[in-house]
Each structure stands twice: as C-alpha cells, then as structure tokens.
Amino acid sequence: MKLKHLTLVAALAASGLGFSASASAQAQEQFVPLLSYRTGQFAPLGIPWADGKLDYLKLVNAKGGINGVKIAYEECETAYDTSRGVECYERLKGKGGGASGFDTQSTGITFAVTEKAIVDKMPVITPGYGLSQSADGRVFEWNFPLLGTYWTAADSIVQDILKKEKGSLKGKKIALVYHDSPYGKEPIPLLQKRAEKEGFSLSLLPVTAPGVEQKATWLQVRQTRPDYVILWSAGVMTPTAIREAQATGFPREKMYAIWWGGSDHDVKGIDGAKGYNTVTIHNTAERDKVHDEVKAQVYDKSQGSASDAKELGALAHTRGMVIAMLQVEAIRTAQEKYGKGKVMSPEQVRWGLENLDMTQERLNELGFGKMLRPFKTSCENHMGADWARVAQWDGAKWNVVSDWYQADKSLIDPLVKEYGEKYAKDKNLKVRSCS
Secondary structure, eight states: OEEEOSSSOHHHHHHHHOOOOHHHTTTTEEEEEEEEEESTTTTHHHHHHHHHHHHHHHHHHTTTSSSTBBEEEEEEOOOOHHHHHHHHHHHHHTGGOOOEEEEEEOOHHHHHHHHHHHHHTTOOEETTSOOOOGTTTTTOTTEEOOOOOOHHHHHHHHHHHHHHHOOOOOOEEEEEESSSSHHHTTHHHHHHHHHHHHEEEEEEEEOOOTOOOOOHHHHHHHHHOOEEEEEOTTTTTTHHHHHHHHHHHHOOOEEEEEEGGGGHHTTTTTTGGTOOOOEEEETTTTTOHHHHHHHHHTGGGGGOSSGGGGGGGHHHHHHHHHHHHHHHHHHHHHHHHHHTTTTOHHHHHHHHHHTTTEEEHHHHHHOOTTTOOOOOSSSSBBBBOOOOOEEOOOOSEEEEEOOBOOOOOHHHHHHHHHHHHHHHTTTOOOOOOOO
C-alpha cells in the first residue's frame, strides 16, 4: 500500500512552523482521509479529482481551518481496486481519534465498506456516485450520496433526450454502453423504468475493464443503430468510446456521458469529440469565486496539488473541490451543535452531514454559488437536492446547453424505497423511524 502523507498547513510551513507530532497537537487537528486513484484504469479522472480535494483542504487551512481547527489529511492510493480501498479504509478509520468520514471515490469500494461503516459508526460520503438507494437515510444511516446519484443522473439525461425529441421517445432506441462493474451497472434499474414509461427500447452493452478494447461493442452499436447512446464510463474507457463512435459514424451529439465520463481530459485533443454531451452535478461546469481563491492562496504560493494552475476550472478538479467543501461544511455544521473550535468525532460529523442546510447565501460566501443550488439534508433524505444540467464540448471548451433538471420523483422515490428496504432485509438491518 502506497501511503502519501501530505503537508498539513502551507501557511505555517512557509513561516518555518510545523505541526508537532505530539498527542496534544494531534488532538487539535481534524483528520480527513483521502482515498484516491492516481494510478490504474481510472487515473485520468482520479488525478484531477484528488487534486481538487487537496486544493480545497489547503485553502481551508490557509484561511485558518474550521473555526480554528486545522485539517490533517493523508492520501491513500487505491488504483480503483476494491481490496486496496478496503485496506485504506481499515488503516485510516481510527487515525486522529477517528476519521471524519470517507469519500471512497469508487462505487465498488463503497459497496465493500458500507457494511463496515455501520459497525464502525463511520460516515461514507459519495457525492454523485455510490449506492443510489443510499439516499434513504432510514436504511443507510451512515451513507450520504450528496447532490445526486446515478439514478438521478440517468433520469436527467433521459429528460434532455425527451426534450430533443419533442416529448416522445415511443419507438426510439437507446443503448447504454457501460463499464462492466458495480459502477457501470448502477443506472440500469432507472433506465429500465424509464424505458417502460416512455416506450423506448433499451439495449445494454457492457464493456470489460479497463475499456481500451471496444470494437465489438461499437460494432453492435452500428448494427442496432440506436437513436442515442448513454455512456457510463471513466478514465481510459471514455476517449476510447469517443474515438470508436467517430470510427463507426455514430454522432457525438447523440452521446451522453455520466459526469465521470465528461471531464476535460476525456475530450481534449480528440478531433471527433465535438458535440459530445455530459450531465453535470448541479452546475459544476461553471467557474466561481472559489477558483480564484485557490489560485491566490494556494497556487500563487506554489502549494497547488496539480502541476499547473490551469487545472483550475477543469470539471473533475472542480468536483473534487465540491466534495471536499461538503465534508468541511459537515464538520462545521457539527461544530455548531457540539462545540465550535473542537475536533468532531465520526458520529458528530455524521450528524453534521444529516443536518446540512446550504443556503444560497452560504454557497455564495464559500464561492460555490454559481455551481450549486441550495439544498438540505435530513434523517430521511441523505442526498439533498439532485439538480443537474447538460454540458456539450465545442472542440475547445464545455458549454452548458440545457436548463436545470431534477429527477422524476415518481420514478426515483419508489426505486429508492424498494432497493433500500430490500437491502435492509438482506442485511438484517432495522429501518430507522425519522418521525
């Protein structure tokens, strides 16, 4: 296992002051574990995602921490391998008096640690990924798929396609080209429900990891001639799919990627990527005040995590910052109840995650007001609000080309309840009362 310990507070380091390794000093730091994958099949996505998380934590520390409490962090490389991710979880969960929760950065790792988290009383924070049914806080007390799930993302994509087709998909054909893993299979239940409701046929085309060989898949696309392709990919699989679509003559403007398959590194340098669409978590294709703050307080002081400040504004990097911000605000919310300026336990952070109230005023103050819409979490609702937009690559940059979407609750809510209660039954879990 490769463990990379990172500098805690750039401002103190620059002044020649470091953190003491003593127990008393450690007690004043809030420990945030950082699972990442800078190697392996998803590295092109994982690198900017991890850099974004690191850069935001560095910004918080540069501004004095969370009500004076500095953030300590340690990065643990998983290579998107579930067993390595579980090892990282086990190594880091007790560090610093108890980790603040795990952004596993992997649906497979999320599946693996969810049962452990119940026993360990450890928050699992999965903004935009993980188990879609974990939005049900009655069943998943320790899981928080904040801002959206794969079901809400898939539904927003279908809504955009519906709009293009003037409200009817009857008789149309949609293909899901997906990474053959828990991650890639997540949208299938929702798409099946949507196909039944809208009258389109759904074909499922799995791609074996890592996804660099897709010729047989796109031969099927050529033969079946779907009207649209939804791409559930990440890392090296994404540019391969775009190139294969170009080679087979499938229009890129009729391709829609999940947000992890729609980042700058996926499309830059590919002539045939123009017109390619991606759904976004809220409006994370936007640039906001936080980017300027990170530039001024982190990169201009030569402390940025990426090799170049030009990475600021890239979709994957921005989403990393969003995820780190949500973790920080959960800790801050917990401090409002349990004591400002104090280190929060995992259970206290869990309370903070369940009681987030991100108003427009607060989002503006943090520099995320253009990217995120206001949302609240609760005992029953561990997701908050699932706003999304569609962005399209014009050959040089991403442009937001849709209005705001929210998933159809008449489809999503019954699925969340059905799959959540089935999980509770299978795992012999008690369903909480949120009254």
